[in-house]
Amino acid sequence: MEHHAQHDPAAQPTDAARGTRAADWNQGRVGLWLIGARGSVATTVAVGVHALAARVAPPTGCTTSGPGFAEVPLPGFDEIVIGGHDLSTTPVGQRAEQLAAAGMIPPAIVAAVRDELDVVDAEIRPGYDPTTHPGSQAEVVARLAADIVAFRERNGLAHVTVVDVSSTEPLPADRPEFHDPALLAAAIAEPGVVVLPPSSIAALAAVEAGASYACFTPSAGLGLPALRAIAQPRIAFAGQDGKTGETLLRTVLAPMFVERGMHVLSWAGANLLGGGDGQTLADPEAVRSKLASKTRGLHSLVGEHVVAPLHIDNVPDLGDVKTAWDHVHAEGFLSSRITLQTTWTAYDSMLAAPLVIDLARLLSLAGAAGVVGVVPALGSFFKDPWGSDVHAFADQATALKSWAADLGEQVAVRDAAAAVERSEDAAAPAAEPAPIGGVR
Amino acid sequence: MEHHAQHDPAAQPTDAARGTRAADWNQGRVGLWLIGARGSVATTVAVGVHALAARVAPPTGCTTSGPGFAEVPLPGFDEIVIGGHDLSTTPVGQRAEQLAAAGMIPPAIVAAVRDELDVVDAEIRPGYDPTTHPGSQAEVVARLAADIVAFRERNGLAHVTVVDVSSTEPLPADRPEFHDPALLAAAIAEPGVVVLPPSSIAALAAVEAGASYACFTPSAGLGLPALRAIAQPRIAFAGQDGKTGETLLRTVLAPMFVERGMHVLSWAGANLLGGGDGQTLADPEAVRSKLASKTRGLHSLVGEHVVAPLHIDNVPDLGDVKTAWDHVHAEGFLSSRITLQTTWTAYDSMLAAPLVIDLARLLSLAGAAGVVGVVPALGSFFKDPWGSDVHAFADQATALKSWAADLGEQVAVRDAAAAVERSEDAAAPAAEPAPIGGVR
Amino acid sequence: MEHHAQHDPAAQPTDAARGTRAADWNQGRVGLWLIGARGSVATTVAVGVHALAARVAPPTGCTTSGPGFAEVPLPGFDEIVIGGHDLSTTPVGQRAEQLAAAGMIPPAIVAAVRDELDVVDAEIRPGYDPTTHPGSQAEVVARLAADIVAFRERNGLAHVTVVDVSSTEPLPADRPEFHDPALLAAAIAEPGVVVLPPSSIAALAAVEAGASYACFTPSAGLGLPALRAIAQPRIAFAGQDGKTGETLLRTVLAPMFVERGMHVLSWAGANLLGGGDGQTLADPEAVRSKLASKTRGLHSLVGEHVVAPLHIDNVPDLGDVKTAWDHVHAEGFLSSRITLQTTWTAYDSMLAAPLVIDLARLLSLAGAAGVVGVVPALGSFFKDPWGSDVHAFADQATALKSWAADLGEQVAVRDAAAAVERSEDAAAPAAEPAPIGGVR
Amino acid sequence: MEHHAQHDPAAQPTDAARGTRAADWNQGRVGLWLIGARGSVATTVAVGVHALAARVAPPTGCTTSGPGFAEVPLPGFDEIVIGGHDLSTTPVGQRAEQLAAAGMIPPAIVAAVRDELDVVDAEIRPGYDPTTHPGSQAEVVARLAADIVAFRERNGLAHVTVVDVSSTEPLPADRPEFHDPALLAAAIAEPGVVVLPPSSIAALAAVEAGASYACFTPSAGLGLPALRAIAQPRIAFAGQDGKTGETLLRTVLAPMFVERGMHVLSWAGANLLGGGDGQTLADPEAVRSKLASKTRGLHSLVGEHVVAPLHIDNVPDLGDVKTAWDHVHAEGFLSSRITLQTTWTAYDSMLAAPLVIDLARLLSLAGAAGVVGVVPALGSFFKDPWGSDVHAFADQATALKSWAADLGEQVAVRDAAAAVERSEDAAAPAAEPAPIGGVR
Ligand SMILES: NC(=O)c1ccc[n+]([C@@H]2O[C@H](COP(=O)([O-])OP(=O)(O)OC[C@H]3O[C@@H](n4cnc5c(N)ncnc54)[C@H](O)[C@@H]3O)[C@@H](O)[C@H]2O)c1
Ligand SMILES: NC(=O)c1ccc[n+]([C@@H]2O[C@H](COP(=O)([O-])OP(=O)(O)OC[C@H]3O[C@@H](n4cnc5c(N)ncnc54)[C@H](O)[C@@H]3O)[C@@H](O)[C@H]2O)c1
Ligand SMILES: NC(=O)c1ccc[n+]([C@@H]2O[C@H](COP(=O)([O-])OP(=O)(O)OC[C@H]3O[C@@H](n4cnc5c(N)ncnc54)[C@H](O)[C@@H]3O)[C@@H](O)[C@H]2O)c1
Ligand SMILES: NC(=O)c1ccc[n+]([C@@H]2O[C@H](COP(=O)([O-])OP(=O)(O)OC[C@H]3O[C@@H](n4cnc5c(N)ncnc54)[C@H](O)[C@@H]3O)[C@@H](O)[C@H]2O)c1
Ligand code: NA
Ligand code: NA
Structure with missing residues (x-):
């Protein structure tokens, strides 16, 4: 069977907000924490999520709105809350207006979500600037992680996904600390010493906060061996460098x-x-x-x-x-x-933004399923897929759909079982959902 | 795992002739009968088959020389014998020289196979020209089929595949005979009446001769419903219109x-x-x-x-x-x-020719396996695949490889069994190989 | 010497309105009467003329704003008054807003000239629709010419240029009337008979009204031999079909x-x-x-x-x-x-509009100089230049600049002489300016 | 009037050899001395000149075969003798065969002129290789100039044009000698010192030999100020870097x-x-x-x-x-x-070669006319025209044609006068033709 395009412009805006929730998402609202939250890609994400939630635009460009995902329980666009880190102080709303004036985003869409952009901007915290920070890098990790945890708690989120869409960094020269978690821990504890580039500090903060993580840039991020070793048993993560054009x-x-x-x-x-x-x-x-x-x-x-x-x-x-x-x-x-x-x-950011939203939805599902470790099945989103040698897009697309379908089914079965159990033993305290083994 | 390109120009010419015979082909020489045998595509096929057989060129451009086919028992390039029908009288060798002068085929390659082209040309018979033939179309079918059978017998071929690479025809206006085999049989029996276009007459001749058939053009060919019904229980066939550019x-x-x-x-x-x-x-x-x-x-x-x-x-x-x-x-x-x-x-014919050779090899395998009916798994070769709705190339390529692998294994198992039986009962007469059911 | 591009975005808007009036235009305001005045090209012309006059946009894209025209006395953008004929009733202002919404014209520019567009729209009269008009075509010519004359008088214009930017028509089948002015005059006098296509009726109206005329479409317009013979001694005209992409x-x-x-x-x-x-x-x-x-x-x-x-x-x-x-x-x-x-x-209309403005300025100059007949020097503006075999753009551009320079000098000399005469004989009535012979 | 393309493939080969000699060239055979004479461009020039002379190919791609040059007395293709310098020892004939095998030059054309290529190769002398030459650069200049003079005398040539088509060099760092002829003369006289790059040594040799010179590469060549000052009163020269694609x-x-x-x-x-x-x-x-x-x-x-x-x-x-x-x-x-x-x-060399031939013909005419100094009118041939700011191709093409026409007329008039004088005073010795002043 062929994957026919289905696009009924009249119908879609009406259904946009619930995304692909043919299969229902039962886990509550989720967070999307953007590193580089006031950049072009991030601003487009913020405008887009709220435009789709408000059904003023169809989810064109989103992989997870395609027919292959109709049965997968993913959070709806109206269940995604956005925050993030940035060094820039230009508010997201103002950046969106600039992008509209430049002909990129339709002005009517920016106008329709203008208030929500202020809400997003209020959730943005200062990122890490190595040129001005005096203390140890471990302190920075702790501060950034605290920002993410506070965001989760303040908004009552079931799960947070961190996506790095900050400016591409030069690659750091290799050093022993990049290969040895213990060496690394010691090095970043020293005040005034700069071991890791900002993207890696942000990645460590995600691990620290128990958030899923995706690296949309070619920067070091979580790609250094020592960092991947640290993250492997703790969070679901994927990378690297969005594959868009x-x-x-x-x-x-x-x-x-x-x-x-x-x-x-x-x-x-x-x-x-x-x-x-x-x-x-x-x-x-x-x-x-x-x-x-x-x-x-x-x-x-x-x-x-x-x-x-x-x-x-x-x-x-x-x-x-x-x-x-x-x-x-x-x-x-x-x-x-x-x-x-x-x-x-x-428009480059128009290609990137829907993928960032897709990653947030899919890593939320992974989070709900208790998946930890690198997720090679997300390779279709990346130029340089972590955990995989497959680059052929069609093969990646097939692998993604089958992974998502399996995972969705496992979550649904588990939720159904939990519901039965809950109805049987309504007084018992809610247990942490058991991680689902097969996908580790 | 990725399908890496493997191309060692030094090594390949040496291995070219045996094609993919990692898995051995045990059925003997096969025939490739070309409708339009003196055209540009056909001439390129003739030059190419002999250049590959003589190992003066690598099988670049051949699907069946890729890694996915290494275990499939297919006839080698040196096991393919070429003949065909055409209206033109310009010999294949001369046409090849023209194509070399025009910069399409390297002159050295034409020179290397010049004698073999004369052998091919000697196997070409006059095609059907409705403007000059006086009798019934049924007579033409019988004459063309006899040409194919004689070719098979003269060359001691295990199997013949007919591929139509003649000039594209206008599509005929629809008529009841195209939908009813009985009506059609009656109509073509009448002398002086032209019911079917030449491509369909050629297709019927293939059925009559028990040859496999592939329609590489957009002409009617075997595509008319009544013809497909006639062919379905008798030969393996595929179409339509080579997908090249x-x-x-x-x-x-x-x-x-x-x-x-x-x-x-x-x-x-x-x-x-x-x-x-x-x-x-x-x-x-x-x-x-x-x-x-x-x-x-x-x-x-x-x-x-x-x-x-x-x-x-x-x-x-x-x-x-x-x-x-x-x-x-x-x-x-x-x-x-x-x-x-x-x-x-x-060069359009350079794209088409290797696919024609691929079709000959794959339909020879199908013939050896006793497959009859339309073969949707060959859809990747055609713009308008018969028996299939799948157009996405990656999906077609996957389907092709899995079909060929299965079929190859069945043939190998059957051949091995037959060999055992033969050694056990050496005196018994060779039985017609049993058709393999699963692939009908 | 090279024609260096000169573009100082800061400086230009300030100078835009006076266009190239380094050399001063002394003839007063001029009219630009557009056939198809509510179409895409015409709307862009209307927005553009007023945006340049108001100095909210530089005259980018205008040939006559280049350095070669700095010494030529041409009307400024703020001296051009626009009117026209159309069958459509969608007001120019609304059409402009549609073009802005579609991303073609910057919304800020449309907003800046929104009131002027209503003034333009008030100068638009119903065009000629052969399917609804009952009388003779001669009556239509008279009605359309009267519209143009009234426009000139109402606005006190020194000269009017008619530019046809209406929908391209099918070419009419040839007939004797197209080659014989007398036959033609008789034929269009008959009630209920349709001899000429609408574009030719519009062209005749321009001749009748003594307006210069440019044919920006490939329609018949003034291109029929009989019409060109009629126009030759009466108005300056040029064509045909804008050369834009x-x-x-x-x-x-x-x-x-x-x-x-x-x-x-x-x-x-x-x-x-x-x-x-x-x-x-x-x-x-x-x-x-x-x-x-x-x-x-x-x-x-x-x-x-x-x-x-x-x-x-x-x-x-x-x-x-x-x-x-x-x-x-x-x-x-x-x-x-x-x-x-x-x-x-x-954007096709963005290429066409500045040329229409250029034609209006240059034909105003020709009108001021008393030029009559076809103007081959305007060939660079047209796909199919009337009165010339030259198509090479560089040659056309050279010819245009030299024609404009000569004409400008003649007008300046004549105006200076007239000024001297006026000061000598202040009481005498203003004479019709003498046509300048050399350019006929 | 338009410059219509005139191309009658049947007629042209017949007329090819006389090139544009509608107006007759009376000065005898001329030399084309190529720096880099065994390179791709040079080989194509050698094949081309002899193919055109033998009328086996039309002069397609030659500027001087266009209609604008029909009245200009230029040497015919059969009046050009080729020699040159190179470091490579691969003979021109062999290089030509390689280029034919690579699909660039038609094999039949190479075959038709194969003997002439050996004649060319016999006129090639070793170029200057700074890494192996031990003496002073002045000695090299003298040696190279002697090669050119010997070529002229051996072949009885009226004039020699040197064209540099050798490998592009890195630009040398600036130094005082490049700006002061006296300083330069002193520096190159010192043994073992490398002041000038090879392209400039070759250019000096052209000056020394009294040959015209064209620099087809972006190398220093005659472009250094001190060299141009030396050349200005002595030879006609033009540059720089062929404008081809x-x-x-x-x-x-x-x-x-x-x-x-x-x-x-x-x-x-x-x-x-x-x-x-x-x-x-x-x-x-x-x-x-x-x-x-x-x-x-x-x-x-x-x-x-x-x-x-x-x-x-x-x-x-x-x-x-x-x-x-x-x-x-x-x-x-x-x-x-x-x-x-x-x-x-x-094919890059196919674009370059005809221009090299054009330059040889035009600089031969300049030589015959006694022109000395930089020739800005040849600017259309170069990316970086010496002596001119004009880059617009149409303007350059116009200037070229008018320069060639004027020069041709002057030469014709002078030759006619000389003929009259000769017939009047048949016994008097032939005088050196007077340089024609206007073009200096
Ligand atoms: N199609 C695409 O757009 C595409 C595809 C693949 C990858 N990417 C990558 O996405 C990233 C973002 O692209 P963009 O066009 O939005 O760029 P951008 O320059 O508009 O935005 C980057 C943002 O990151 C912020 N930033 C810089 N350093 C930071 C730090 N240390 N902490 C937090 N924020 C920081 C900047 O202030 C800025 O707001 C780039 O790395 C780009 O290479 C984009
Ligand atoms: N990439 C490709 O080249 C490509 C792709 C898809 C389909 N095709 C189809 O392949 C066909 C052949 O293309 P070609 O470039 O070789 O064309 P061609 O014109 O060079 O050759 C066609 C040959 O068919 C012969 N012929 C005509 N009528 C015949 C008849 N009734 N019986 C027998 N022979 C007859 C002609 O004499 C000629 O020799 C065309 O129909 C083309 O559309 C080619
Ligand atoms: N680059 C360019 O845009 C370009 C270049 C060359 C020629 N042209 C020509 O310019 C013309 C206008 O193009 P456009 O894009 O503005 O088209 P458009 O369809 O937007 O506008 C044409 C206008 O003409 C009007 N019209 C139709 N019949 C009429 C009549 N009998 N009298 C008066 N008005 C009439 C229509 O109502 C419409 O408003 C076309 O003929 C086109 O071929 C345009
Ligand atoms: N369209 C074009 O082909 C084009 C356009 C503009 C400029 N050019 C220039 O023309 C030149 C030749 O191009 P080509 O494709 O023929 O290159 P090529 O490499 O084929 O030939 C260059 C030749 O110069 C010779 N050479 C090197 N150093 C030398 C020296 N010191 N003395 C004498 N000979 C020497 C080499 O041995 C070689 O045979 C290049 O500089 C190129 O940039 C070519
Ligand atoms: Na990888
Ligand atoms: Na210059």
Whole structure:
């Protein structure tokens, strides 16, 4: 059977808020804590969640609103509460108005959720700036974790998912502490010493707060071996670097060449973008991590021999519109020349935001199921999937749907059993739900 | 695990001839009978089969040479014998030289197989030309079938596969005979009456001769209901219209939009080509069937609402190089605009030829297994797959590999059993292999 | 000397209203009468003229604001008064708001000129609809001409230029009246008879009213021989079909191939557009005139042999954004293959509107100078230039600047002489300015 | 009048050899001395000149074969003798066969001129390799100049033109000697000291030998101020860096935006190429000079504000086919967005070779006319035109034709006068032709 697109613009806004709750979510409201909460992606997430909750826009662009997820019990858009950390002090509402003026978000949608954006902004706390913080990094972790816990308690949330959408950092030089949890613990306890980059401090805070975590950037985050070892038994997590544009296309197209026995010789790429991300990536140090994560999948799919020059240029006049041109040269039958060019143009944050919402919904489900450790089944969302070698998008999409369906069923069965038990023994105190083993 | 491309140009030519015979093919030589045997695709097939057999070229572009087929017992390239029907009298060898002069086939490869092309040409018989044939169409069917049977016997072939790669025909106007085998049998028995288009006559001849059949064109072929009913219990068959360029890309890309919940609004296409096919498709009647088969999959994948203007232009100066430009407009998150352009450039016959060889190998296996009826698992080869609604290429590729693996295993088990039986009862006469039920 | 772009966004809005009045315009306010005054192009013209007059936008996109025109006395943007004919009753202000909502015109600009749009709308009169008008076509001409004269007198205008920006019409079948002014006069005098298409009736009205006239569409307009003969001694006029996107590019690029001795073999094109024009051109009759005028220049530039398939598709979801893809195949040195692809994307009306304003300014100058007859020097504005064989854009641009400079000088000299005379003989009545011979 | 393409493939080969000698060239055979004579461009020049002379190919791609040059007395293709310097020892004939095997030059053309290529190769002398030469650079200049003079005398040539088509060098760091001829003379006289890069040594040798000189690369060549001062009174020269692909397109397209008052905001470019030039430009030092010369014209044409990221990537599998993608973003009327993408694909040496031949013919004419100093009228051939600020291609093309016409007329008049004088005074010795003043 084919996955037909279903899109009835009249009907969708009406159903938007409950998302895919054909199967009901019984766990209560959940939190989405954004690192970089006043950035372009985060602002689009905030506008979007409230627009979908208010049914003023359909959930176009959300993976979890597709037919494959209809039976999976995921939190509705109106059950997601947003907060986060940022260094910027420009309020989310004002940023949204700027994005509307630049032609990215329809002004009517921003207007419709303007009040909710102020509520979000009130849940944003100062992030970690290593240039101004005097104490130990362990203190910072504790402070950030406390912010997350307070957010959870203040809002009565069943679960919180942290998603890092802050500015891409330069990759730190390797050091022994990155490979040894004990060494690391000692190092970050020393005052005035900077061991970890901010993204890793934020990731540790998520672990500390017992929140699920997704790394949407190519920064170090939870990717350092010592951090992954710490997180593995404690929280569900996934990464790394959102797969939204050129890289998505590549992992869709490359398997075609392979299936057809064509030999890809080169795959060159040019990316033009402005906006905040363009500015950050104009820094040759910062861009290095991005370029590496963009190329890894390609090599894995078509072979290490492929010649793959890749550039990201900051073109401020393009604003938030990103244009990516790729040129593929493959050898076909009897050495014949095959070329493919693709030009992809989109508002980058509009591609990223629905995936952040998808991750929040899916990691909430994982949290409800007691899943801990890396979640390779979320690989379709990332350029550089943690815990997996699979880059081919179609394979990833299939794996995601089957994982979500299984998990949803387990949660539903457990909830049903608990309901029976509750009705049998109404006086007994609510037990912590047992973690579901199969998915660890 | 990822399907890594494996391509060691030094090693491959050496292994080329045995194709994927990691698992051994025990059935003897097989025939590939081409309708349109002196056309561009057919000539490329003839050059290619002999170049691969002679190990002067690697099997780049062949699906069945990929890793997924290593365990499937398929005939080697040196076990394929080629013949066919055509109206043209330009010998295959001369056509190959023209294609080399035009820059399509490397001259050295044509030179290396020049003698074998004369052997092929000697196996080509006159096709059916309705404008000059005076008798009944039933007589034509009998004559064409006799050509195929004689080819099989003359060359001692275990099995013959007929592949139609003749010029695209205009689609015939519907008539009651197309829906009723009895009516049809009566009609084609009448002398001087033209009921069926040539492609359908050729298809009937394949059925009559007990050959497998694949329809690589958008012509009527075996696609008419009455013909399919006749063929269903007698031969293995698949169709229709080779999926090689723009349409392949579309069925690779469209599922991406669907998985990501994006709403495809329009998908416009422009095709420029010269060569024999360009000339044929310059006829507005002939092009209609091609345009229809190109668009069907798109509608199935992204929905009937999609606006999909499509043009095929004959641009003689481009020769056999086809260039296709597609422009996709999708709606993303919060109604944001996403556009994708693709430009695909390749020698069209170089894309088609390896698929024709793949079909010959796979339908030989089906023949050896006694499969009869439509084979939906071959859908990845066609724009308009018979017996299947699945157009998404990744899903088709998965289905193909699993079908081939199953079938290969059944044949191997049966052959092993037969070998044991033969060694036990060496004097008994060889029995017709029993058809394998599961795959009917 | 190079024509450097000069663009100081801070400075320009301040200077915008006076346009290029480095050289002063002394003739008073002028009128721009638009056929199709409530269409997309016309609405953009109305918004634009008032935005430039109010200095809320720089004159980007206007040819006559470039450095080559600094010394030419042209009316300022604040000296242009707009009116016109249309069949639609949707007010210009409402249409502008729709175009702003669709993302075409910045909402702030529409808001800034909202009152002026109502003033424009009050100057719009019903156009000619052949399906409802009962009397003779001569009566219609008289009624439309009276509308123009009344507009001129009501607003005290020195001169009126009529620009046809109404929906493209199917080309009428040829008839003797189109070639003989006397026959034509007799035919349109008969009640109830429809001889001329609406665009030609509008053009005759311009002649009747003594207004200059420009034909921005591929419709018949003033292009019929009999009409051109009538107009030649009475008004200045130019045409035909605004050269804005793909055709502009072609007449820029084609001369490059010619200068370099490359042999252009084919030039294929695909145009995708929505909006009002997309809808009109979806009619195969209407599109024929457009396709013809788009191809004529190409043939003239690179030779009649060129293979030039061209398509215009109505893709409603693209709205007013037009995307044109061209594929050029040229033969270079030693028969080598050269290909060029171009993809042009823009809001079509945003390309057209400034040219309409340029035409109004330049034909006002011609009117002030007493020029009559066809003006080939305006050829750079048109796909199908009247009175000229020159299509190469650079040559046209040079010719335009030199014509405008000459004319401006003549007007300035004459005005200076008149001023001297006036001061000498202050009591004498103002004489009609003498037509300037050289430019007829 | 339009410059119609005239191309009658049947007729042209017949007329090819005499090139544009509608007006007759009376000066005898001329020499073309190539620095880098065994490179890809040079080999294509050698094949091409002899193919055109032998009339086996039409002069497609040659500027001087266009209609604007029909009356200009230029040497015919059969009057050009080729020699040169190179470090490589692979004979030209062998290089030509490699280029044919790679699909660039038609094998039949190489075969037709195979003997002539050996004659060319016999005229090639070792170039200057600073890593192995022990003496002073002045000695090298003398040796190279002697090679050129010997070539002229051996072949009885009326004039020699040196064209530098050797590998692009890194730009040398500035030093006082580059600005002061006297200092420079002293420095290069010192044994074992390397002051000038090889391209400048070759240029000095051209001056020393009294040959005209064109710099087809972005290397220093004759571009250093001290060298230009030395050359100015002695030889005709022009440069720099052949304008063949992306840059040609840019200088054709940029003026369009300027004429139409559009404001170009960014112009990004990606170049993919293999071959010898690809390999050279993979060196970040070497590529710097190329990138600089590619961008200069753009800034001059559309303004210094333009954001213009540009990349050249070495993609060996593409061989000699170069693909360039450009993305232009311009602001149009009322701040509307306009984008243009271009993809240009061609064999780079096939674009360069005819221009090298054009330069040889035109500088031969200049030599015959006694022109000395920089020739700005040859600017259309170069990315970075010496002696001129004009980059707009159409303006350059006009200037070239008018310069050539004037010069041709002067030479013809002088020759006619000389003929009269000769017939009058048959016994008098032939005088050195007087330099023609107007063009200095
Ligand atoms: N399609 C996409 O947009 C896409 C895809 C993949 C990855 N990403 C990544 O998402 C991230 C966000 O992109 P964006 O366009 O929103 O960028 P942005 O510049 O608009 O926003 C980044 C935000 O992070 C904040 N920030 C910086 N350092 C911080 C810190 N130490 N703690 C907390 N906040 C901090 C900044 O103040 C800013 O508000 C980038 O790393 C980008 O590479 C985006
Ligand atoms: N990528 C591809 O090349 C591709 C993809 C899909 C489908 N196809 C289809 O494959 C077919 C062949 O394409 P081609 O490029 O080789 O075309 P072609 O014109 O080069 O060859 C067609 C051949 O069919 C022969 N023929 C015509 N009528 C016949 C008849 N009644 N009986 C026997 N032979 C007959 C012709 O004489 C000719 O030799 C076309 O229908 C095309 O649409 C090709
Ligand atoms: N870049 C460009 O936009 C461009 C370039 C060249 C030519 N043109 C031409 O300009 C014209 C206008 O384009 P548009 O996009 O504004 O189209 P549109 O459909 O938005 O507007 C056309 C207007 O003409 C009016 N009209 C129709 N018949 C009329 C009549 N008999 N009398 C008076 N008014 C009448 C319609 O009611 C409508 O308001 C078209 O013919 C188009 O082909 C446009
Ligand atoms: N379209 C074009 O091809 C184009 C356009 C503009 C400029 N150019 C320039 O033309 C030049 C030649 O390009 P190509 O593709 O032929 O490169 P190539 O590498 O094929 O040839 C360069 C030749 O120069 C020779 N050489 C190197 N150093 C030398 C020296 N000191 N003296 C003499 N010879 C020397 C090399 O041995 C080689 O044979 C390059 O600098 C390139 O940038 C080419
Ligand atoms: Na991984
Ligand atoms: Na210069």
